[in-house]
Amino acid sequence: MRRTSLMAHGVAAVLGLALLAGEAHAASDGATLATDQVTIRLTRETAMPDGTVRGALVVDLAPGWKTYWIDPGASGIPPTIDFSRTRGLGGATLRFPAPHRLGEDFSRANGYKQPISIAFELAPKPQAAIGPVEAQILLGVCAEICIPVQANLTGGSDAAVDAPVVAAAFSALPDRSGDIGRIRSAVADGTGDWLTITAEYAGAAEAPDLFVRGPEGWYFGEPAAPTSQADDLVFRVEVVDRPPGAEGAPETIDVVFTDGPRAFEANDIVVLDNPSQG
Secondary structure: OOHHHHHHHHHHHHHHHHHHHOOOOOEEOOOEEEOOOEEEEEEEOOOOOOOOEEEEEEEEEOOOOEEEOOOOOOOOOOOEEEOOOOOOEEEEEEEOOOOEEEOOHHHOEEEEOOOEEEEEEEEEOOOOOOOOEEEEEEEEEEOOOEEEEEEEEEEOOOOHHHHHHHHHHHHOOOEOOOOOEEEEEEEEOOOOOEEEEEEEEOOOOOOEEEEEEOOOOOEEOOOOOOEEEOOEEEEEEEEEEOOOOOOOOOOEEEEEEEEOOEEEEEEEEEEEEOOOOO
16 A cells, blocks of 8 residues: 555544534644643744754653654554744744654554654745744544644743743754764656665664655655664665656655664765666
């Protein structure tokens, strides 16, 4: 089954549950929404001198429940987080903690079983200031069944008390400095159906894994165990689905490398063509 078909089925199931569940089980105080399955809290720092505002969505899952990474895999539900109602907003950047593989076989997914914080950075429009942060959120949370959790949260304009929470969220993100590792290359085969991704890793890898995310409409499989090549690890990743009308491989990808608690990420990696590979 194509990955988009699985996603459509999952989204339809979640929307059906939303109609049945309503919002009777949810409680919100403006910056926090609490259900039996999850508590979501909007935190933010005071604005930086250039007007940029950093914050975090703190997602506290009840025992036995899970939620999903931005590319949730074949059976997951992608999170939706929208800051467009925030006054003075020029642009928003979201950063997720490193995901884990969840489930087996057809229930395989990318996501989290533990509480997490999703970091964000909001840039103001020219000559504007970011007002109270408004976030519209839809998360799929699952145990034996999946339940959609919808929240409209608002954070105030003076949030110095939340600064340690926001700082911790950014500190927990995958490394971008290059100290842990970096992506050397991403090369598509002649059909564009497979990518060979070479990672340099500073350490003896025990359980290396690679999560790949592309532009909207592109989806990728879970790689097998990597092969070693000198000091590098080489992953082979299948292109599972493409946007309608697209051919070959995407122009760029984002990559998260994990090895137990260690992780690094690289964004906008240019995918090279190698027609000699089939």
